[in-house]
Amino acid sequence: MDAKSLLASTLPLPLLMRVMRDRPWLTRRFSAQISTAFHMLYHSSANRTWRNTYWMGTPVLKVPLDLWIYQEILFALKPDLLIETGTYNGGSAFFFASIFDLIGKGRVLTIDIEDRPNRPQHPRIAYLRGSSTAPDILDTVRDAIQPRDTVLVTLDGDHAGPHVLDELRIYSKLVSVGSYLILDDTNLNGNPISRWFGPGPMEACREFLRETGDFEVDETREKFYLTYSPRGFLKKVR
Numbered sequence: 001m002d003a004k005s006l007l008a009s010t011l012p013l014p015l016l017m018r019v020m021r022d023r024p025w026l027t028r029r030f031s032a033q034i035s036t037a038f039h040m041l042y043h044s045s046a047n048r049t050w051r052n053t054y055w056m057g058t059p060v061l062k063v064p065l066d067l068w069i070y071q072e073i074l075f076a077l078k079p080d081l082l083i084e085t086g087t088y089n090g091g092s093a094f095f096f097a098s099i100f101d102l103i104g105k106g107r108v109l110t111i112d113i114e115d116r117p118n119r120p121q122h123p124r125i126a127y128l129r130g131s132s133t134a135p136d137i138l139d140t141v142r143d144a145i146q147p148r149d150t151v152l153v154t155l156d157g158d159h160a161g162p163h164v165l166d167e168l169r170i171y172s173k174l175v176s177v178g179s180y181l182i183l184d185d186t187n188l189n190g191n192p193i194s195r196w197f198g199p200g201p202m203e204a205c206r207e208f209l210r211e212t213g214d215f216e217v218d219e220t221r222e223k224f225y226l227t228y229s230p231r232g233f234l235k236k237v238r
Helices: 003-008 013-022 024-044 064-077 091-103 135-144 161-174 201-211
Strands: 081-085 107-112 125-129 151-155 180-183 215-217 233-236
Touching: 064 091, 064 151, 064 180, 081 091, 081 161, 091 107, 091 125, 107 135, 125 135, 135 161, 151 161, 161 180, 161 201, 180 201, 201 215
Parallel strands: 081 107, 081 151, 107 125, 151 180
Antiparallel strands: 180 233, 215 233
16 A cells, blocks of 8 residues: 555544544554554655755755654763764764764764765764675774773665674674664565565564564654654663
């Protein structure tokens, strides 16, 4: 079902709001329906939404609601190092560095297989070129971590399931207990968008969580209903 059909399948808005107000036990059902419809509409309107989002003039391919959640996490944890795979234009790295400026600490190490022109330059950002799973890149990443560092990792590179699972297995070991491993675009492959994508981040995440008890899904980070990381905010509990 496409976004338009899903929206059309909901109750008329005034009736829906009354039902949700008077029958709290129905709220979760209809909230999920509306959330899914809006998610699909948001994604299908790319030139208006996710391809038209900027942080201080730099394109950033993340949902603003997810960026707000990142801000809350960064302020709460005050990590020493944020490792990002999938730099692209550098918009999210620039956002993270700006939040670290406000916090007064923190560095961003961001990795991509290619260079792109006009990426933002910032004293808190270090760019690495190469595959996130290449031995030389991993050596550089590990060398950047100091013994007492609090480390947070966000994975937003190649979304093919096998690659994401490799990243999860590798980078999960670098995350500090109490910190997060955040997996972007778990919404692919029908979760709920791009249903023909094939196994991607969500499928890799499910397999990873079957393999380890060190992480738990933190559903409180999905409080704004729209997220590109459903079940992708993984908190390291041990």
